[in-house]
Structures are given as C-alpha cells and as structure tokens.
Amino acid sequence: MAKLKLGPLEDDKPVKISVELPAALHRDLIAYAEILGRESGQAVEPAKLIAPMIERFMATDRGFAKMRHAARSRSQPAGSAPPRGE
Template sequence: MPKLKIAALPDDKPVKVATELPASVHRDLVAYAEALASESGRRIDPAKLIAPMLARFMATDRGFAKARRAGHPSRAGGSEG
C-alpha cells in the first residue's frame, strides 16, 4: 500500500465547525480512515481526518501561499463570520 499523506493526528485545541459533505466525499473519507486504520493498526474516526486534510491541502496550494505572502488573507485571523 502506498504511504498515506495523513499519518498522525495532532493534539490541538479544536474549534467546532458544522458542515455538510456530499455523500461521495463522506464515503471516500470513511474509506481513507479504513486505509489508515489498516496501516496504523488503530481505528480512526473519519471526521478527525478533515482538519489535517484541509491543512495539508492549504499547505501545498501554491496560489494560497502566494496570496498569503502578499497579505491576502490576513494571518491575524480577522473576522470569524
């Protein structure tokens, strides 16, 4: 099996976010959690994968990194909604 991009889940203070996922995305998330469980030997709640996946996506998005370096969006966090 190829090495998965998400390995360890960091222990950090969470912020609660409620959202809806398309059924196909949820199925893939469950499948990813199962693949990770078979690799690590321990069960993973699929919802716990969302944050590290988003973080990895943003960390590797060159357009986002460029915009961030240019000051858009603010690193200070700005308004929360």
C-alpha cells in the same frame, strides 16, 4: 502498499464547526479512515481527518501561500519580523 498523504493526527484544541458533505465524499472519507487505521494500527474517526486534510491542502497550495505571504508583507511595518512559527 501506497503511502497516504496524512500521517499521525496531532491532538490540538479544536474549534467546532458544522459542514455538509456530499454522500460520495463521506463514503470516501470513511474508506480513507479505514485504510489509515489499518496502516497505523489504530482506529481513526473519519471526522478527525477533515482538518488535517484541509490543512495539508492549504499547505501545499502554492497560489494560496504566495497570496498569503503578499498580504502579510503589506500589513507589516517595514523592518518588523514575521510572527514566530512562520
């Protein structure tokens, strides 16, 4: 069986936004939730997958990480430490 990129979903206080998805993407999201649910043995709400998927995408985007790091370096005073958790 193939290993999915998403693992268990963290319970975190959400910020509500509204997005429109193309129908084909919504069908794929439903299929992904079904497969993940079978793998984990728990029902997964497709909408709950969107945030972890975006988070995973951004975490693995090297260009974004490099530009984000450069922007933070420019905005911090010399000798100060980056924020905790970074």
